[in-house]
Amino acid sequence: MTNLNYKPKFDTRKKLIYYFILICIPFLILFILEVLLRIIGFGDNLNLFVNHPDKEFREYKVVNPLIGKKYFQKFEYTSPANDIFLKQKPDNGFRIFVMGSSTVIGFPYNQNLMFSRILHERLQDSYPEKHIEIVNTAITAINSYSLLDYMNDILKEEPDAILIYAGHNEFYGAFGIGSNEKMGKHRKLVFIHLDLISLRIYQLLRNAIYFSGKLLSGENNSPNVRGTLMKRIAENKNIAYKKEAYNIGIARYKENMAELLKKARQKNIPVFISELICNVRDLEPFCSTILTEYPSALDVYNNAIEYEKEENYKLAKENYYRAKDLDCIRFRASEEINNIIRELANKYNAILIPMQEQFEKESPNGLIGNNLLTEHVHPNIEGYFLMANTFYNEIARSRLIDDNINILYYRTTDYYKRNWGYSVLDSLLALHRINSLKYHWPFRSLNSPYIDYRQIYRPVSMVDSLAFNVMKSPDLYIVDAHLELAKYYKEKNDFYNAFKEYNAAIKCFPYWYDDYLEAASCLINLND
Numbered sequence: 001m002t003n004l005n006y007k008p009k010f011d012t013r014k015k016l017i018y019y020f021i022l023i024c025i026p027f028l029i030l031f032i033l034e035v036l037l038r039i040i041g042f043g044d045n046l047n048l049f050v051n052h053p054d055k056e057f058r059e060y061k062v063v064n065p066l067i068g069k070k071y072f073q074k075f076e077y078t079s080p081a082n083d084i085f086l087k088q089k090p091d092n093g094f095r096i097f098v099m100g101s102s103t104v105i106g107f108p109y110n111q112n113l114m115f116s117r118i119l120h121e122r123l124q125d126s127y128p129e130k131h132i133e134i135v136n137t138a139i140t141a142i143n144s145y146s147l148l149d150y151m152n153d154i155l156k157e158e159p160d161a162i163l164i165y166a167g168h169n170e171f172y173g174a175f176g177i178g179s180n181e182k183m184g185k186h187r188k189l190v191f192i193h194l195d196l197i198s199l200r201i202y203q204l205l206r207n208a209i210y211f212s213g214k215l216l217s218g219e220n221n222s223p224n225v226r227g228t229l230m231k232r233i234a235e236n237k238n239i240a241y242k243k244e245a246y247n248i249g250i251a252r253y254k255e256n257m258a259e260l261l262k263k264a265r266q267k268n269i270p271v272f273i274s275e276l277i278c279n280v281r282d283l284e285p286f287c288s289t290i291l292t293e294y295p296s297a298l299d300v301y302n303n304a305i306e307y308e309k310e311e312n313y314k315l316a317k318e319n320y321y322r323a324k325d326l327d328c329i330r331f332r333a334s335e336e337i338n339n340i341i342r343e344l345a346n347k348y349n350a351i352l353i354p355m356q357e358q359f360e361k362e363s364p365n366g367l368i369g370n371n372l373l374t375e376h377v378h379p380n381i382e383g384y385f386l387m388a389n390t391f392y393n394e395i396a397r398s399r400l401i402d403d404n405i406n407i408l409y410y411r412t413t414d415y416y417k418r419n420w421g422y423s424v425l426d427s428l429l430a431l432h433r434i435n436s437l438k439y440h441w442p443f444r445s446l447n448s449p450y451i452d453y454r455q456i457y458r459p460v461s462m463v464d465s466l467a468f469n470v471m472k473s474p475d476l477y478i479v480d481a482h483l484e485l486a487k488y489y490k491e492k493n494d495f496y497n498a499f500k501e502y503n504a505a506i507k508c509f510p511y512w513y514d515d516y517l518e519a520a521s522c523l524i525n526l527n528d
Helices: 012-039 115-126 144-155 187-196 200-217 229-233 244-266 297-309 313-326 335-347 355-361 381-398 413-419 424-437 462-472 478-491 495-508 513-525
Strands: 049-051 060-063 084-086 093-100 131-136 161-165 271-274 351-353
Touching (some): 084 131, 115 131, 115 413, 144 187, 144 244, 161 381, 271 381, 335 351, 351 381, 355 381, 424 462, 424 478, 424 495, 462 478, 478 495
Parallel strands (some): 161 271, 271 351
Antiparallel strands (some): 060 084
């Protein structure tokens, strides 16, 4: 007779094996899918550094040209600089990584006028026995979230120092509290996302959700997508001083930068962190909201103007900075962020770069304005040389590279300004970029009619036409414009101006020998 109450007996060990296999099956399926996606080439390698793709540079690494995909899905991203560094660091090598965003990448100019490239040449001249490498990792519109995410990859590459200039994008940059590129208010959620995004399965899922959302919402047909990145990336455009969104943004900056500096200190990597500078004198607040607790930004700005007229420059400066802090459109970092930079530098033994102090010293009556900046935060050519000089002085003073600079090769800042590779073409390109920017929010009201500067401007010369075409055409590069102009001058036997254009091309891309040969040819013709 069959016993209906009989139950088969499994020992504990078999049960554990059974449940373990049951749990592992979904992970095994995901693993197989991940491998298949990589085999068929789906998705992107989003490591910060990759092997250089050209066989001539197979001994080098470069900042991943696609790194922006990690932080931007809704909007275009800029490519990082083309700085390369050896896979095998030489015994006499000194390797510096530079972190930041659009100012660090040299906007509104190109790579030949990045402060890091000027600094690189100055350091190499001052310490000729060293093999100096400076690797600029910046891309436009990133903030402390991206910099902290960079940090582990940077620390793997044997840095001897890290330079940081960052803080203006904290609210509207990728994952900022006021940005369209965000993951909500929760900081940990952002870093979970960044940890997962390198997985091809996660990229597939993210793309599917994003494109499904666009299809359902009809986002492609929205007129609001027109305009500059500044306009489109800002979702919460008005962030009032000391209100919830402002306080969250400030807190996140402090948390992220503290963790970044802590990581560097744990590895004994020196960090040079800079104060931020912006245009306080010649740019009135973008937005002036009347708050119960504070005066309007515009009223404070007008007070500053009156104090300046009265030659009370101390009160004028206080009010210019106060007006900037009260501006509820936050493309200029508040002084609270500068205070955090100073506090964290002291706490984590980082070297503070007194950038604000140096810019004030070079500004009439200590009031930073259009004398050193092109618009709200980006320096002009004079400003970028001043940035390079300020970093240079602090690095030399630290004796980190060597106890003494080589006085036989030392050159002053003025020497580099006179002989650096840039021309009027660079200035005109910057002018067009800034003019185009100022046709849009926040320089104009959101209610202003849409005007595309690229459609209305008419170039007035050959050089102007070249610069304008580079500005309006994403497929054209300033290097090509410099080389075209150089050939034009050379055909006219104007070897001096031809050399200037070849030299500018060299500073944009220092790794191809053809431009050096052409530049040398021009100098030979000049008996120089």
